[in-house]
Amino acid sequence: MRIDFTQVPVPVPTPETEHFWAGTLVGELRLQQCIDCQTTYFPPRPFCPTCASRAIEIVCASGRGSLASYVINQRPHPAFDGPYAIALVELEEGVRMMSNLLNIEQTPDALILDMPLQVTLQPLSDDIVLPYFEPRGSRS
Amino acid sequence: MSRGEVAIVGAAETTELGRIPHMSQIQLHADAALNALADAGLGISDIDGVATAGESPTGVAHYLGITPNWVDGTAVGGCSFMLHVRHAVAAIESGLCRCVLITHGESGRSNVGRGGRVSAASSLQGQFESPYGGMGPTTIFTLPVLRFLKETGTTLAEMASVAVSQRQWAGKNPRATLKTPITVDEVLNDRMIAYPFTRSQCCLVTDGGGALILVAADRAEDFPHKPVYILGTGESTETPMISQMADLTTSKAFKVSGARAFSEAGIDHGAVDHLMIYDAFAHLPLYGLEDLGFCGRGEAGAFIAEGNTLPGGRLPMNTNGGGLSYMHSGMYGMYALQESVRQVRGTAAAQVDAVDVSVCHGVGGMFAASGTVIMGSSATR
Numbered sequence: 318m319r320i321d322f323t324q325v326p327v328p329v330p331t332p333e334t335e336h337f338w339a340g341t342l343v344g345e346l347r348l349q350q351c352i353d354c355q356t357t358y359f360p361p362r363p364f365c366p367t368c369a370s371r372a373i374e375i376v377c378a379s380g381r382g383s384l385a386s387y388v389i390n391q392r393p394h395p396a397f398d399g400p401y402a403i404a405l406v407e408l409e410e411g412v413r414m415m416s417n418l419l420n421i422e423q424t425p426d427a428l429i430l431d432m433p434l435q436v437t438l439q440p441l442s443d444d445i446v447l448p449y450f451e452p453r454g455s456r457s
Numbered sequence: 458m459s460r461g462e463v464a465i466v467g468a469a470e471t472t473e474l475g476r477i478p479h480m481s482q483i484q485l486h487a488d489a490a491l492n493a494l495a496d497a498g499l500g501i502s503d504i505d506g507v508a509t510a511g512e513s514p515t516g517v518a519h520y521l522g523i524t525p526n527w528v529d530g531t532a533v534g535g536c537s538f539m540l541h542v543r544h545a546v547a548a549i550e551s552g553l554c555r556c557v558l559i560t561h562g563e564s565g566r567s568n569v570g571r572g573g574r575v576s577a578a579s580s581l582q583g584q585f586e587s588p589y590g591g592m593g594p595t596t597i598f599t600l601p602v603l604r605f606l607k608e609t610g611t612t613l614a615e616m617a618s619v620a621v622s623q624r625q626w627a628g629k630n631p632r633a634t635l636k637t638p639i640t641v642d643e644v645l646n647d648r649m650i651a652y653p654f655t656r657s658q659c660c661l662v663t664d665g666g667g668a669l670i671l672v673a674a675d676r677a678e679d680f681p682h683k684p685v686y687i688l689g690t691g692e693s694t695e696t697p698m699i700s701q702m703a704d705l706t707t708s709k710a711f712k713v714s715g716a717r718a719f720s721e722a723g724i725d726h727g728a729v730d731h732l733m734i735y736d737a738f739a740h741l742p743l744y745g746l747e748d749l750g751f752c753g754r755g756e757a758g759a760f761i762a763e764g765n766t767l768p769g770g771r772l773p774m775n776t777n778g779g780g781l782s783y784m785h786s787g788m789y790g791m792y793a794l795q796e797s798v799r800q801v802r803g804t805a806a807a808q809v810d811a812v813d814v815s816v817c818h819g820v821g822g823m824f825a826a827s828g829t830v831i832m833g834s835s836a837t838r
Contacts, residue, residue, distance in 0.1 A: 326587045326588050328583060328585070329583065331579050331584075334581075360581050385604055385705060386601050386602070386603045386604035386705055387600065387603060388596055388603075388653070388654070389651060390592060390595075390650075391649050391650055392595070392596075392650065394590045403590055403596055403597075405600055414585065414700060415698075430603060430604065
C-alpha cells in the first residue's frame with residue numbers, strides 16, 4: 318500500500334492543538350499531562366478531561382504503541398492505491414489515536430491485534446507533519 | 458419523570474420508502490407529518506410543539522404552517538428522535554405545550570435538498586481522524602469491532618447471523634427493501650466493504666421519513682388508534698471521535714441511556730416483549746444486547762446465532778428487518794420507533810404476539826450518542 322501524501326486531507330491547527338503540530342514538525346509526538354492528577358490525555362485541550370484542572374503540561378510520547386483495532390477499507394480513496402487499514406493505536410502512555418499502518422501488508426493475516434507499533438512521521442506540507450505507525454523494528 | 462403520563466397517538470412513515478427522487482428532504486418530513494396527522498385524526502392547527510433533526514425545527518414548522526409554543530432541534534445523529542420523545546414527554550408534562558409533532562425525513566439515497574456532512578479540517582476529527590482515509594460510517598463506525606470480537610470471543614459467523622436473522626423478519630414485511638433469505642456463508646462471502654464488514658452487514662442507503670404525535674395520557678384514549686404509552690426514556694452522549702471511546706468494546710452512552718430508561722419504566726428485562734436496536738451495522742445489536750443488559754458479556758453473538766431474536770424466538774428483535782434489510786436513510790432511529798409503535802398497537806407487518814412492552818434503542822453518530830424509549834400498551838403495569 319502506498320499513500321499519495323498530496324491527496325491526504327491536511328489538518329488545520331487551532332490555538333489548542335498548535336503545540337501538537339509544532340511537535341511533529343520537530344520529530345516529537347506531544348501529548349498533554351495534568352499536573353494535578355497526572356492523567357495523560359489526547360486529543361489536545363488546555364485543561365484536564367479527568368479533573369478539569371487548567372494546570373497541564375506538554376509531554377513527549379515514547380512513540381511506542383500497539384494495534385487496538387482496525388478495518389481494511391476496500392473502496393477507492395484518492396490518497397491510497399488499494400485496500401488500506403484505518404487503525405486505532407493504543408500508545409504506551411494510555412491514549413488512543415487513529416492512524417494508518419505503514420511498511421506492512423494491509424491484510425487480516427498481517428495485521429494482528431496488539432502487535433507492537435512505533436510512530437513514523439510523514440510531511441504533508443511545509444507546516445504539517447502527520448504521525449503514522451509501523452511495526453516496531455521497521456527501518457522507515 | 459412519571460411513567461405513562463404521555464402517549465404516542467399518531468405515527469406514520471412516508472407514503473413511499475426506498476428511492477424517492479421526486480421529493481426533497483423537507484417534503485419527506487411533511488409527507489410523514491401529514492400521514493401522522495391523518496393517523497391521529499388531527500389537523501395542523503392542533504400541533505403546538507415541533508421537534509426534528511436533519512432540518513431545523515424552524516424550517517419544518519414554517520413549511521407545515523405551524524406556529525409552535527415549543528421546539529426542540531436536538532441533533533445528535535440517528536437517535537435524535539428518541540431524545541425528542543424524551544424531551545417531548547418532559548415538555549408536555551410540565552405544560553410547555555400540549556401536542557408535539559416529531560418529524561424525520563431524509564433524502565439519503567437521492568440527495569434531493571439535503572445538506573452536506575463534512576468535518577472542518579480544523580475540527581478535532583478533521584485534524585486527528587480525517588487524514589487517515591475514513592470514508593464515512595462504513596470505515597469509522599466499524600472500527601471498534603475487531604477489538605470487541607477479540608475481547609468477547611464473539612465470532613465473525615455470529616456477527617453475520619445478525620444480518621441473517623433480520624432478513625428473516627424483512628421477508629415478512631412488504632415494505633422492506635431486501636426480503637430474500639440469506640445464509641451466514643452468503644453474508645461472510647458477500648462483497649467486502651471494510652474488513653471485517655461485508656455488504657450485507659452494512660445498512661441500506663434509502664430515502665424516507667416518519668413522524669410521531671404525542672399528547673398527555675389523560676386524553677390519549679380520544680384518538681382513533683390504541684395509545685402507545687411512554688413508560689421510560691434515557692439519553693446520553695460519549696464522544697464524537699470513535700478513536701476516543703473509553704472502551705472500544707462497550708458503549709458508555711448505551712449503558713447510561715438504557716439503564717435510565719429501565720429505571721424510569723420500573724421494569725426488568727423479563728418484562729420486555731419486543732426489542733429494537735438500531736442496526737446501522739451488524740455489530741450494533743451485539744453491543745446493544747450486552748450494554749442494555751439483555752445478554753451477559755460476550756453472549757450476544759451466540760444469543761442471536763441460536764435464533765432467540767427470530768420470529769418465534771423469546772426476544773423478537775428488529776422485526777421490521779432493521780437498517781440492514783428494511784430501510785436506512787441515514788438517521789434510522791425514527792423507523793425503529795415506528796416499528797415499536799406498530800408492535801405495541803398490534804399492527805406490524807410481522808406482528809409479535811401480545812406486545813405489552815417494547816424497548817427501542819438508538820445510536821447517534823458513531824457510538825457518539827444514544828437514546829432509549831420504552832413503550833407500553835398501558836400507562837401502568
